[in-house]
Amino acid sequence: MYNYALLCTIPFIIRRNRNYLINGVVLALITFVFTTLSLILSPQYNIKNLLTEAANDKLLSNSLITFILFLAFAFIMIAAFNNVITALIKAKINANKQKDTKTRVLSNLGHELRTQLSSIHGITQLLLVQNEKGSMSKQTFSDYTDTLELCSKQMLFLVDDILDIHKIESGNFNLNCKPENIYGLLHQVVIPFKNKAEGKNLIFDVSIDPILKNDYLDIDSSRLTQVLQNLISNAIKYTDNGFIKFTVKMESENEEESSIIFSIKDSGMGISNENLLKIFDSFQQIRDKDTANVGGTGLGLSISKTIIEKMGSQINVNSIESVGSDFNFTLKLKKVPYLSQQNKDNNLQVSPSFLKGKKILVTEDNKISMLYASKLLEKNGAIVLKAYNGVEAVELVEANADISIVLLDLEMPVMNGFTTIQHIKEINNSLKVIAFTANIPDFGLLNRISKFHFDDFLAKPFKNDNMFSILNKHL
Template structure:
């Protein structure tokens, strides 16, 4: 009974359908054996009987022992052997050697579509051609001399009928199986795409919520830093600030990964001073290098001094930050080299070479193709575990591709790594904000500002920063409260409006606020990372600017002063 239960279960498997073709061969062999027996050719009958026993043995191996490949191969071997024996017994005029035609159509059906595909294909076709060549040597003309002409005709008809029918059957079965396989692949691909979309949507929502809560932690630590802190408490506050910043790096990486996988990663080009970019990105790493007793050497081509290039400064900083961060992380001793070199220059374009090299643990040759995969991390036998999400190089590589270049890597295990890329950029002009004509910052004393945020800590932090500058602050926790508060305080000149709130969000509330006073300045508060499309959407809704959470106190105050 147990065997029958297993047999019932096994019949549900697709693999069993492939082996069922051998039972068809066994059935046709039994028919031919009785026909041959009628002509008193006992040798052929016994050969078919042995073949039938082999088929039953293969069925036992396949169904009972669950050895799928051995079962198929032994069946295939037995079928080829039977064809060889029949060809020798019947001779050329019997046409039994043509049974190799349906056998050839069997191979694609019984070959597994898995990691062993190539090996099994070579084994099956190698066995097939071996028997085919052997058959040409053992098949002779003499073997049909003891048949009458009518018997030879009948023998040919029987063989040709079976060969024709089995070949047609296997061909149709193969086409149906391939179509089913292709349909399954398409269905699995669609399911995988839907699953990926659901996963990335979930990560986006989760990332936004975590970012909101992390903003509260950042606000609390910021307010704590401004109080009287003892020497014993200061290290704890520093740890809190550092962990918060690392949390934001992780969240931003997850949100960037979603943009990459959904094809929404875009660049915002503007004229930027290259030397300023390099100085900005390297300064934070110098102290970290000194802490680890590493030498960070920056080789900046002086021909690039004063050059303004059209580039997305934020994204280029992100790439260089990831490369330098990895170099520091995986280097325990030695030197880190950061090189920026001019390769070519004409009237309106520059070719600039960037390289980050280190003397760290390096990457094994077999892992070089994996390091740009999401969530992959290099490991060493001596130091097996490193922190981080494993997304930095994935994001950096995709950003560089968006910049129409390629992030390359060369590495030797236990000797170090070298990451490099070349950017072809247009020569640009500094944007108005970058020109050294600082914006005249107006005094905030006596200015009325409405802060709208459903996050209690965020609302408290923004209020405190503004009150320190003498601002009169009005508060609201959602869009509905903001409208009522604005009606009661018409002198409000700036509204800081959170976008995601209960009851009424910022996207809806702004139209009502603009109806009350079209001239009021509304700045969007958001835990999202704004891209070009998002900013354009906000502008179309009537927002004057956007402020991403978390923010530095100075950035926050500067933003408000610009719009007073």
């Protein structure tokens, strides 16, 4: 009973982790049960029964009960520690395996970085030598700089992979979503891979659903790009003959979201069923005699899997050895109707002749932006009033009742755009006001713009047609 008090305090004194604390409490409870049983079952001795002939029998039974309880307690302790030791042995084996894997991958990473650095060093020496001789043509210089850029990008990809896997393992991996027109984004993603496929005499077939052309969807475009680059790069890397097919298709849509299927098929070496379970593990590369020198860190698919899971989906793989592989996933993405409609309007060709004689107030504190916008409008016949802060804009609205429309920057000194529009609407509630800003048009900003009753949104930098389309719509 004296020792029991100490036993109960141990798990609370040595708090190594939650499991250790729980196990300590369980052990204390088991000991408490045995102690209680000992007190109940053991014979009670006093002066009277010690003098009887049955004293030896009582002593024997007491000793027997104590011995049985001791054996039971010892068995539980041995079983518990055996599980701990077994877990430690497994953890050690796994740790050694991970250590060997990471050592091999770090060796590969060193080789990849050294290869790129050697290329950069070689090109730099050629630049220096030919520059001294003055024999370098513009085409040669362009080829050298293109090679340097390619090497630096490849090194950046390698370093980014290492940083990303560190974020994933530390639990600090997050998405940064904003409205994006993925039709244009996807066409930019595939450009670098066309030359790579041609270099291996592969057919690179790209099919992107044109229905996506006008939609803005809420997504982390850089992470989606990273996933597609990893999957397409792997398809080309492990395919020696045949084709690579990249397909993006609208599966379904409504007013709020779009469901889009992404697929990367190849006619490459394929993946065995055994290796399908390993390809998404960190620092894993499927190697055999045919793929011993493909390079890379073995992190691409692991990072891609995490990104797609963060986006609420998963990567599916269908593969047959010596036939090819199909990596696909489906993303359900929120629409940004406001920007989608604006994009549809921007695709329409609008003649700027409608601006002739229209009085337009441009409110912009950046002189370069003011110069560009005002000159563009004046060139097409508009009468431009200029204000460099909100106070000046309000004064011009009060003094000019015939202003047709207002382009209003949101971030300005003296009075910002959100305060300014309130004063403008008090003076003339029917006057159209367009938000005119370089801020990223995320959902928070768009909701705020709607709340303050802006009539439309024009993002900077803008194309001429963008401005003409929006002004035409409201004029």
